Amino acid sequence: MELCCTVVSDIAGLEAMQGDWEALLDRSDCNEPTLSPLWILAWWRVFGGTDGRSLRALRITQGERLVGLLPLVARRVWHRGFPFRRLESLPSGEDEADEIVSEYIGLVAERGAEEAVAEAAARALAGGLLGGWDEVVLPAMDGSKRAPFALADALGRRDLMVTLTERGRSPYVTLPGSFEAYLAALPSSRRYLVRRSMRDLESFGRGELVLSVARTPEELSEARATLVSLHEARWQKDERSGVFSSAKFTAFHDAVMPALLERGALELSVLRAGGEPVAALYNLVWNDKVYFYQSGRRADLPPKLRPGIAAHALAIRMAIDAGRREYDFLGGDVRYKLDLALDSRPIVEIRAARRTLREALRDHAERAAREIARLRGHPETKRRPVEAFAEEEP
Template sequence: MKAELITTDSALAALRPEWEVLWSKAARHPGVTTPFQSPAWLLPWWDAFGTGQPRVAALHGASGLVGLLPLYMLEEGGGRKLLPMGVGITDYLDALIDPAAPAGAASILLETALGSAARDGVASCDLPDLPQGAALHNAAAPPGWRAEAWTGEPCPVLTLPASPEALRGPVPPNTLRKLRMSRHRAERAGGWSAATAGSDEVMPAWDALVAMHQARWTRRGEGGVLADPRVLAFHRAALPQLQQAGALRLLTLRIAGEVAAVYYALAAGPDRLLFYISGFDEARAFESPGTILLGHGIEAAIAEGRREIHFLRGGEAYKYAWGGVDRMNTGRRLLPP
């Protein structure tokens, strides 16, 4: 195997075709690979938020690219640190590794990324939001470097049954009762329907989500995560790419023919669905459109053969009301000799 360190935007862009092949290969397997590691997510993130210099470790084998660790070097407070691309708005971070790659690939990537970092004045490498099973959990620190660990945010996960009829097992009865009541109310209000947005419906559905999300936070006197123009620019660039990669699920609920809720979800491998962000029309609060659409999304995930719903970072009450059980993200900080 041959490792290289990519430090320019042009070289990073040139890597995209191989990166797409590697991500597609890894995403076909159950495990920890998610769309958060794809070029469809991370390259738009770098365009929107990237400052400093790319420091991307790539590992090549006989079949092509077999491992990737996209970091960047940030100047901060007169010092330098390494961070993963995607940090901040990405719930799960990790190296991307071919499932068939030899053991130790993550350690090679880490050593490649950090090899000359101390000479370049890097004071630390922070690796936050590592999910359970992340390759970087057990990757060996380069010689002389030492590692510290911390516990991050909870990421509740709902383990799905084999059929929607069996939801009464993992999902509390009160929530299923509320779902039935909400659906009855929506029927009486003019009927409801839920569907996944097709290619030509993605941007209208996104615009509706943004409008509902921003209206809700404005009424609270706060901005919300979608108030940042860079965040909006990132998602507008990433959504079509995620759709093309087969990873996007924009679930849309209509009541009496009008959009009442939109859920932005991502398909991770064959086994998981990640609920990222949502918007719903508060004027429809009586019908609880968020509850109806989440119930639909869970049933659709079961129909696709998925086994887990990931509610991602944060301990909001509704996640536990649906039967979510905490899995903790963790972080590592690597310090040079």
Template sequence: MIVEIVDTMDGFDQLAQNWDEVYLADPHARYFVSHRFLRRWLRAFGGQWFVLAAKPTAKSKYEAFLPLRLRTYARPDGHCVSEILMAGNYGADYTGLVALPARLNSAMPARAGALKLMHWHQISFDYVDAGDMRYRELLNHFADPAFRISSEFRVNKRDNVNNLVCPVVHLPGQWELYLEQLSANTRQKLRRLLRAFEADQSLTITQPTAASIRDDIEKMNALWLTKWSDRKGVERAQRILATNRQMLLDAFANGHLFMPILRQNGQMVAALATMLDPLKRGANFYMTGRDESFEGPSPGLLLHAYSIRALIEQNFVTYDFLRGDEPYKALFGTRLEHLQCLRVTTRSGLNLGNGIEARAAATVLALATAAHRQGRFRQAAIGYGQVLTQNPDNIDALYRYGQLLQYIGQLQSARRLLGRARALRAKSALPETTDVASAPSEPAPGNRPAVH
């Protein structure tokens, strides 16, 4: 099995048809690992990502994809380490791999081998299907004293919601057949709710148009923010909304957004955004916002019931409430599906092989430069050293490390690094630059800080 790395959007786009074929064949693959969703998410994310794409021979089609991303940060001691996460974190409720079921055993050793050649201190398999044994098979290849394997629970302590549980409704072909799946009390409640809505002339349910979509999303976001900003914090809530805004706009542009809006006398009372999966005919409830002062029929129950009825008519087969076992979801006749969060961590706490990934070099250099500017010379020196170990010809790392050594009085080493930086710069015809790292004011003679 050959494993190739795809890490450009052009390369990712070329996988679309092949990916769709594998995605349709994989019973564990859900919307958030579809090519359609990941393309939107990776564009919005804009960070370091890559896909491990596996195929039997050089001329074969790919038979398995593992979409990943890289997060790099500095430890307190200055060593920069990287974590490999699922590509969808933290915009997707489900993550994981996509593979032909028949290729399970042959793909895993190759994937594990590719991961062991990389430099990371942790791999996080967050929110993957708990019933999918492929992850355990993959982790078996890390059953080595150098690694620690663990799992995590994700229960929200504030309201005791288990975020590793996903309530899913399996839709029959008719609305009445769906209602028969519910308890008598819920069936009557939903019928009364829809009748009350239809009888109230002040209430309407509309869908966004191309002219209104941006304004509709902003108004829904404002309602969501009113409820959640205190709990999540304003800054974090704004980051969530910025991501969601782009995701929803892209989904709308591609015809994959179902967003009923409840209005009273023309004013938005509530909106419910659902991502549609046209390949597997699945609907995924993504977010909602509602006016808590509205005193009419329960807007949440109404919009979910309206959505389920409309999507049954459009031949969708699942309505997924996504992560969280909030009690209201059980009213809709859901079945619980379970996720897991798994970890592989190096016991040393350092990157595997003590190196850094080439794609992480720019981040490590930026972290080292920030430490340099703040006078944390030992941390900066370690970061610069990591960059130069990965690429001894990195001109910026040579120059900045040389500046640092010159400042602390290690003049011979400084001259060697700065001379090499200038030689490489001259050879590459790049202009000389001094706008690199600003050190603190000059220390008194004999009182220079030490790197080691």
């Protein structure tokens, strides 16, 4: 049976399909929290309608069955002085100061139907079903899955300029049966780092090292306040602002955290040494995986102490004890993630553009800017957004 594409252009339409949407995620190879109604609807309520955004969610069905979903927004952006009509993944495209940093987003397809769903999505995009556009930008897709490549291939069969670019990697741990097995899988120097970090912090806390997880709304409120306080203090030490200084970032998480807690998908934990909070982790739990999203740590501890390393080690042990299958550090190849991870997966971006004079001028301007930067000895680099927001561990 041929696949049918329709466009959902208002929030009520998205809300009405939540049941089918969640069922599709369960049948897909990309059941991620950032692709869930919980996350995306909360994002739209904060960012939707701002900066000229309008909703363009592509719903792909086979008969009455939802087999694909491509949540998009339309807005105008500027490239080197040229205006472009852009379609981009929902949720993405926030101003840098407000950025939620949603990863593993993009096309949702029923498992085994990725090629057919991608072909239907490409046909709808190229055929103008979602309205006029100059470029489609789908950032932060999981490059270990088939859907991004199927979509890039399908778009490439149209008269479009298509690129699929690796923008970073996401370190992770496939969790073994025991914490000792995890430690044994680490190279000896990194295994020593983990054990030494835990031992030093235990000594600092006179043997009292406890990672506690918020289980009730009251505990959530207290743990959230601790997270924000530790996070902001850490960045203020470097005379910079943390992410919670953004009103939109804060509004989004004010909505998402209680919803995640109610669903059993939030693991907001505080690490205490000698009864005093020294670190906090904001983790998500979804589809038997733990995702590290945000953190904070005390900025006035002795330099040799590594509370972040210790907190993650304890969170990994807790995930193993709970029978989880993976601990995902999300994007960013910062040192502490690489020290703790055992593998990584690519994060990719698809960009498709129509062959127009405007695109040719944009491309020329981009090439010229890169060449000028190279000649000046300052090559342009694309900021790795998760690194910019995740807590750095010395």
